[in-house]
Amino acid sequence: MKKNDVIKVGLIGLGGMSNAHRHFISEIDELQLVAICDVNQEQLNKVGELERIGSEKRFQEIEDLIANPDVEAIVSVVPNNLHAKVIELCIRYQKPLMTEKPFTLNFEEAEKLAVLYEKQPIPCMVGFSYRYIPSFRYARNLIKENKIGTIRHVDIRYLQSGGAALFESPYAWRFNKASSGTGALGDLGAHMIDSARFLIGEFRSVSALMGTFIHERRDPISGEMKKVDVDDYASFQAILENNVLGNFVTSRNAIGSGNQHEVMIYGDYGTIHINCERPDEIELCIKEENEVSPSFRTKKVPELYRKQQWQDFLDLVKGNQQEGTPTFYDGYQNQKVLEQIIESAER
Template identity: 50%
Template sequence: MNNYRIGLIGLGGMAHSHMRWMEEEGRYTIVAISDVNEAALTERGEQLGIPAGKRYRDFERLIADSDVDAVVSVTPNNVHAAIVRACLLAGMPFLAEKPFTRLFEEAAELLTLYEQRPVNGMVGFSYRYTPAFRYARELVREGKLGAVRSFSIQYLQSWGAVPNHTPYIWRFNKDITGTGTLGDLGSHMIDMARFLFGEFKELSAQMRTLVPERPVPATGRMVKIEVDDFVSFQARMEGDEVGIFQSSRNAIGSGNQHEVSIYGDTGTLHASTLNPDQLIWIREEAPGQLVKAVIDVPERCKVSQYGDFLTLLDGAASDSLPSFMDGYRNQQIMDAVIRSSTEKRTIRL
């Protein structure tokens, strides 16, 4: 089996997790790094034993490095499109963090380039690798719930809630993020719906900014917040399943609560990040007799994100892998959510 030489772009907080996940697979070696922060380059370079000549302030130079087999990009949203574009132009395989781009217009430009110069790419919709969600998908596809009629998906966090006195950080800067909760958490909800049920047909949405101002840490000056910290929408999928979606960063008591409930003719499934190795299955065992069981997820559903990235690099990508086109479709649906909320109407996809 091949080992792959990785160029890592972005050395912030999430990079720690990506480095750990790569190390767990045992087939990745980070050989080059890039960041605009010189101090981070030096610190991480020394930690990883990266020579000075492989520490790049300019990510395009890293992507052009002939010693790099694939790129992992863990950056703020405003550079996602530029990094993917550079990878497409260089023919460089990549794993890029979500959301796919900051704006849908950027995604549309990338699609045009991708159709001309296709490259193996993966988008970091990491919750496809939560075992309970994978097992739920398997049970739905096997018809264990009969016809699925409806579902609900929510993704709740609490770090933005008023009692936490959360200051103004880059995630509240529209120029960097494009959207707030929608791109940060809602993109995962959208991907989960597509992972489970296929494409969206139509949706109707509302987006709100619940906390209108936040203080700048250095000065205490209050800054107006122009991105959403709550989003909800309802949608109809290609199989006519109807779904309800809710996401907030202001949900007190929710640490990282991403969950789905699926309602079929013969049963109901509940799966959540709060209990990733089990799901709840409610079904009729005999006429009029409901059974609620906690089901352990089988080992075959315990697939890692970086294990799946290896299948892409090995040339045998699995059908569960979130590809370039999954990133594009996700951005397209987020754009529909924005338009629906702004124009106060149902959007057909």
């Protein structure tokens, strides 16, 4: 594929998250949305009209879109139980892919995909979008430059409130284990795991606790109460690379939290605090000259740490992978840690 070629993209899944992907595709001259896929014919037609995609490029079957010779790259925004199917088909048809997290429904699926991928690798990006928050990228560079000395421990949280009883959130696929694999752990915790790997390094061991607070939710279609069989809360402690200790908490029932993914990194000579809700600033606690004791100061993130995930995807597709791009390997490793957390909680 030549440097300036326009890449023809097929989008699978037209739910809420797809709107953001469609927006980003439209902003990049080197990408063109040419095909869409969804089981909902009404939504398929609606989006097709908005994007001016003809009926011959509106698919209800995933394989039909991936196999289409006019589609050169795939963006997948489907429920977790379909992630492995999409990845497997993209490997079979050798189509570059951007897939949402978590990587698969479970680690068994991830292991099977790894065998296929080793034989026929493809450009594959996993949607660990917090790698593209400027403050997270800046923090990573400060750690590399040893600005706070040897890292000793980290505290990582991802809290949302939408699952709390107060809001009476209806039953959806995310509350069903067969469709999602896990609840808050896979949905939010996967991002915590990736942030730890991105900033610190690999996981060595975990000890976990998981719980469900609301055991039934009302089906918005039938009106009946349906059983929730996934977690609303997960916490775990971990030993990371270089014996860095980690404490992790995620919950959908944290009233007062919007989309609160934040990280505290504690080193011998200072502390870094970052929060995705404040993407352009970072809090540093580093002792300044003539100070008796260090104190937190808010610092603006330099512009050079601003980068679009889609640019890295373009580079990946064109054979110019950038350092830090979340790839197939990162998805696989993330799923492995998720499996270890689930096993620990069950034991």
